[in-house]
Amino acid sequence: MRTISVDGQGLTPEAVAAAAAGGAKAALSREAEARVRESRNMVEELVAAGEIAYGVSTGFGKFSDVHISSHDTARLQINLIRSHACAVGNPLPADTVRAIMLLRANALAKGFSGIRPETLRLLIDCLNHDVLPVVPEQGSLGASGDLAPLSHVALVLMGEGEAFCRGERLPGAAALAKAGLRPIALQAKEGLALINGTQIMTAVGTLTYVKALRLARIADVIAALTLEGLRGIPDAFAEEVQLARPYPEQIGVARNLRALLRGSALTTRQGELRVQDAYSLRCLPQVHGATRQALDYARDKLSIEINAATDNPLLFLAEGKVVSGGNFHGQPIAFAMDLLKIGMSELANIAERRTERLVNPALSGGLPAFLSRDPGLGSGLMITQYVSASLVSENKVLAHPASVDSIPSSANQEDHVSMGTTSARHAAQVVANAAKVLAVELICAAEAAELRGADGLAPATRALYDRLRGAVKPVTEDRSLTGEIERVAAALLAGEWLGAVEAVAGPLY
Template sequence: MTPVVLDGKQLVPELVMEVALDCRAVILCADAAERVSRCREMVEELVAAGKVVYGVSTGFGKFSDVHISPQDAAKLQINLIRSHACAVGSPLPEATVRALMLLRANALAKGYSGIRPVTLQLLIDCINLGVHPVVPEQGSLGASGDLAPLSHLALVLMGEGEAFYQGERLPGAAALARAGLKPITLQAKEGLALINGTQIMTSIGTLTFMKAQRLAQIADAIAALTLESLRGIPEAFAEEVHQARPYPEQIGVAKNFRTLLKGSKLTTRQGEIRVQDAYSLRCLPQVHGATRQVLDYVRDKLTIEINSATDNPLLFPEDGQVISGGNFHGQPIAFAMDFLKIGMSELANISERRTERLVNPALSGGLPPFLSRNPGIGSGLMITQYVSASLVSENKVLAHPASVDSIPSSANQEDHVSMGTTAARHAVQVVDNVSKVLAIELICAAEAAEFIGADGLAPATRALYEKLRTLVPPVVDDRSTSADIERTADALLSGEFLVAVEAITGPLY
């Protein structure tokens, strides 16, 4: 693959995922390099002139009124990183660290941060050579940037801290040396430029969004298989119904269902078995479509954020201004992550209700109780619905908005914070739970299809069913299905099922 060219303006979530997961290389475009150099010259002129600039000739936070001499400018930045590197918890996954390194490099490439070109290049070299700082996941308030976690990234550039390299956890200096790189000594403004930003919450959020988008698409196919197994009525997806309430996302999801169910011999017509389906089947375009609205909102905010300068102060060489502002405040991403949690939780809520209809003999329209082949002696898939209910209940706790909380910091100088990184971390857990809830529905729907005749499935849902059967055999006799659920959830997240379905349907909405 050709390298991703960073210019601070055109990064999109799909490219972030390719760098994070596929280790696609990164280069800095010439225009961005020129902007970075010009901005750095301005920093050096300010230091030489003895101008008062926050974080360059002053302390940080409440210490912004403390003057720092030019002789101590470098020491100030080094102390900043060492003192702020106090995050705790498990290390972020290496893919997330690659994403945050990319996002930080892209923000610096905008040319407003005052970083030296050599420091930015070292960050890019670490991405390309696989030096991944050990970044603990907890400790950010999501305003003044993700200070504590990002400081662990900066430590490695200084030859301190720890990093993963080729699967081994090493001291930062050793990891750099093995990759053939040399640490740098931070100069004026550079420590602040590296840590004053929203890249932790945004990197977590971007990778989680990409997984969520994939789950939202395959959820339509899983629900279509369930509808067939319950002999549902596809007339609820008629185009004229959804044009009468013209949400684009609802219209798009309804079209998906018409495509997915085309050629099915298992669906029924109004009045043939029942006049109307339950809401968890009939209202699929309305509910799944509303989740797509959430995802559209989240994509928009993430795309803006990953192409933003989010540190402070910002330097504008064109007119010689240095402006202290608040672009480091994570409120837009905090809201987006909380919204993502809510939208994805609902995708799981309605999926669990469909699973209940599949296993409950009072609701399944004649399917064996709990899809057991020997009811009574065998419990079949009874307890998978319990697991699904547990996961959706957990999501309701996780979906509580982190963004409504704020605790003042730095002696009340930083008196309102976003808690955006907490929201993003909880979104990871929600999306992981959703993948398992959908996996349970898929396993149950496939089992139900065998009872009513899988040969009658539509070509698209038949492809979904057959793909599942390469991972999960029929539950002929009772067995533990934990590994089946986990394996299926992983394949849903990886996109394997979506590829199988879209080979029949073409790209779904």
């Protein structure tokens, strides 16, 4: 199994996704452990000297002006975790919790946080032994970081709270014991170091981005199959058209479409059946390309955030300084997730419009109404378009930017917050909905290809058609398609079929 070095600087979204899926172990690098130990020494020196430092010898938030005796610094951290662990809602999925733990460990490994090496190692050991804290999904404002949900992670390290271990939900102490691990007693600053950060929104956002990119890439293939089913015109994807408006992402999508449609006997030329296609076909490079721009922006911000120190205060060893700052503020990720969900909402929006063209006899160019083999007696795929329309409408509500809202907290000490975790959670819902919309389009496009003559498909789209037919048989008679839509959506999110297409078409953008 792959080992990921936790060093505070080398993580990628793909590595996070691998660890989240349980396909990698984490190991603290020697250099990082040395930095963490030096940082911890600085905290102990501050406590011994009785110096004032936020969260070490003071209360939290509005209580930052309340001095805490050195005799009470450990109790202060325990109280912090217990009081802040009040998140609500359904538990976050196992893959998300693994990502959260890896990202928090990576931030602490930078050596700015003052945690003890043994506390950090316990966090990594829990990840590697699959002791996964029960983390409710709601309750973060996204500034002072993700305090409430991250506190549920820290509770388990203390032997409190709840955790899943080998599929069983247990009290925190029992879960640790089952894995052969011992709880720790928090010391000065450690509770704050564990919870003051953006790891909930960043974990949700990173896994959402990875899935969104898979969907964006397979969406080009599905759209190409739809274009064949509608006898569409690939001329609009010509390279010279894209170079006249040289967005790299638009150029990349058009290049994909040309490769995917190479060898098709079902496409037409300008003027053969019609002069030009509707926008949902003709503007594929422009719309899908713009979504890729949004995803590129999200990746850039996530790549910085997963290797950032996002707690407060930060300890700077070379300067001998403890600085109260604002790196916990989730605004960069809030904006990135809001942009991602808008981009993915539009990817689903245009896919639903293509589905409508496939099932609407007034728009499909001779296909039977709703792709029914017995129109009237059989409804065919009529209601699948209803389902897509419902999901697209839901996405339009979810795409409202959470980052434009802020509610002051802690008696107005924390008077502007990001709502970044809400942005990330909504983005995850948008992506899940988009997968189902694309699954519906793929099922309808395959049915159209069946009716047109699948032998005329391009080799690349035929590869996707064949994979789809392994999961969804032709709809020759009316049947419930719920399970098939869900299974296809899951396959698209996992990126299961893209490799078969690229084996024929070559690497896709």
